[in-house]
Amino acid sequence: MYEITEKKVLSETVKLMKIKAPLVAKKAQPGQFIILRIDENGERIPLTIADYDREKGTVTVIFMEVGKTTRQLGKMKVGDSLLNFAGPLGVPSEIKKYGTVVMIGGGVGIAPLYPIVRELKKIGNHVISILGARNEKLLMLEKEIDEYSDELFITTDDGSKGQKGFVSDILQRLIDEGRKINMVMAIGPVIMMKVVADVTRLHKIKTLVSLNPIMVDGTGMCGGCRVSIGNETKFACVDGPEFDGHLVDFDNLMLRNRRFLCQEEEACNCAGV
């Protein structure tokens, strides 16, 4: 059993939890994810690691309540326990000196971006962070990311904070200004990552995206998380979750992420969440 040791309500639908899982905390690296299961009847869901504390043995996850499991999880309290918590899974982010990096986080995707921003800054990159959300309430970790960023830009769809518009608008502006950018990383909604990749493709700027397809086991067995990368089929759980944004078939990913929408609704209705 894995105890919830801390919980923060970041917005109505976004929650932060610290989970006691010493073995996972000991090994966790930026860019990796975990698979959890709440109870005996539960499904296995992947969540990207937002942070870890090796000394306290905790792993931080930040999630948006979008389906049955995340809603049920959101209702849990400090002291409650999860039945299963396995990880860290996936290939860690490559932490190296690129030069100038543009780190783009959208909505709940800001959470997994944070530890990567921190580590990239620590080894001496010039970090430009662009955070976007639908509105001010859905923005998160602004202060934490600011601490490790040389420049920080905020956008909201409704203009309630920062510039009204999308993260890609800022990225486009930086490129238009002739800024030398060595790498762009984008984590967030699939459509956001797709737009970012489209912007950088024209300028041949290396672009990494972190994909979140539907998974079952998460350990390289079921193939449910397969994604089209170039003309190859790759598995997000063992080959990813980070891939070259210019090679990802985002349309197929969007389609595959809609596979069980009807069932998700049915499960929510049945559980009354």
Added chain:
Amino acid sequence: MVKVKTTKHKMPEQEPKKRIKNFNEVPYGYDKETAIEEAKRCLQCKKKPCTEGCPVEIDIPGFIACVANGEFDKAAEIIKAKNNLPAVSGRVCPYENQCEGLCTVKKISLYAEPVGIGRLERFIADYERNKGVKIPKKAKPTSKKIAVVGSGPAGLTCAGDLAKMGHSVTIFEALHAPGGVLMYGIPEFRLPKDIVNAEVNYIKKLGVEINYDVVVGKTITIDELMKEYDAIFIGTGAGLPRWLRIPGENLDGVYSANEFLTRVNMMKAYRFPKYDTPVKIGKIVATFGAGNVAMDCARTSLRLGAEKSYIIYRRSELEMPARAEEIHHAKEEGVIFKFLTTPVKFIGDDKGILREGEFRKMKLGEPDETGRRRPIPMEGSEFKMKIDTALVAIGQSPNPLIPKTVKGLKIGKHGNIETDKDGRTNIPGIFAGGDIATGAATVILAMGAGKRAAKAINKYLKLKK
């Protein structure tokens, strides 16, 4: 020649029409009287060809003689001396290619059937389980610690044998449940999960500890385990599914057999929404491949409500690798077999949902390197057929996590861990067996590999001190 009944005693089963509406086990098993009668068909021949055909070397005539005398406890003891998981192998072994295939009774006449060795093994295992399993005497504790990675048939067998030898054994399992393929792969109607749990409990009673949610290679590495344990057995099984590599394979509605079966079996999607994991099944389902996994997919589809369930295979009936019993059961249940047919592409609608398949007819040519006749495409024979769900059951590659993360471990060209016949890898103290070493094979071969590795590990530990 001794007079023997030339056919096996029938094992009662659920009616096909009834059973495709539930997930309960298909055969009911022998009762005591039938088991005794079947056991009496054994000639007790001196040569024991059956035992030679058994990957775990059970003294088959020995246990059958006990059954014939009604000494079921003794029969159980004989089986358990070699086989830690008889209720499993008594259900899923390909007997016809092993023990039963070599049975002398079969040679009496052209139509004579072998002794129902599998059915008798199953009967004894069920008898023992219902009565309460006896824990055998273990050897004196050796103070040696062994880590077993994976709790599938290879890992469980290896762990059980090592525990009996007096070693302290810890299994590390990546998933939340034990059993590996026995739990996620083989359906409830063929191998009830309560039975898998009972077999696992037997291994635990031998003193084996199982740690779940530990993904070796990620949560903890083999190198770290090496510091704490005297030896390691890797039995991480088959992993990533193989694909047909045709257009449309990533459409909504195309599953790998592994994903489909894991959802249904381990995550219990057939009881959705009581269980949270869903699965979608269309009216017309096509399963590609003709092994046991393919049969499991096609039969599971019917139980989930498919109106038509096809097996589509590029060779002919003769080359199908599935066990005879699975093919027989699938046919009884109304699975439609389309032989000498291969898919060319999957076609979706504007929402990316699978609607149709395009296929091509094949003919058989000369035998290939596997000894089976090679399928050759027939140009211009393409046709389309409406399908809603496609299940790809054409095999898996070994799980990549450990081969990728152990420095210096010798890996074969298919991503498998290379071992000798007793499971020794090129690194002293690290052993491997089952699908991770051989590529996808059968439960019993994995059990046999676990057994041989346990012996080799024991020998290694003795020499080491």
